[in-house]
Amino acid sequence: GEDVEQSLFLSVREGDSSVINCTYTDSSSTYLYWYKQEPGAGLQLLTYIFSNMDMKQDQRLTVLLNKKDKHLSLRIADTQTGDSAIYFCAERTGGGADGLTFGKGTHLIIQP
């Protein structure tokens, strides 16, 4: 079945780059997503990547996809205190299935 795994916590210093990693099991994944959840808020779509791409950049965010290893990462350059949140990786599989499968989320903690 489908499964998405993430580390639960990541701590970085303000101004450094953050790299949040995710692994997934379903090789038929078509789209992979990163969502951000701040305390008490909903899920904010940050970016997504189609499975035939290996990189996507959007301002401070860089997504890398290694389809062979089923590994996805989100790099946040110049991490700021406002980046403190839970980051969820999610996959959408092919074959008509449309619901997203989420990881448990990575808590990004910013140290001053």
Place this chain on the structure above:
Amino acid sequence: EPEVTQTPSHQVTQMGQEVILRCVPISNHLYFYWYRQILGQKVEFLVSFYNNEISEKSEIFDDQFSVERPDGSNFTLKIRSTKLEDSAMYFCASKRTAEQYFGPGTRLTVT
């Protein structure tokens, strides 16, 4: 910027009661979803809805659950007889193409 809205933000109900959670998806979106997140756990897919019918549902979405698009703007999730384990945050989402946009959620507390 258009966004998905949900009401109420918090609903408290007694076990066995029916609840209806409401969502207004983004206006030109065609696909609609419900997800739930039990405290401390993963966000879980419940159901997707397209062209006025359910297109996919998960094992969680049993006969106690139903969805409806009663008019051109609202999308609702009904739980017929709530159980304690239905306590969770319920998220509505919508999309037009690849990007699923989520609402702020309704926190359902069953006592």
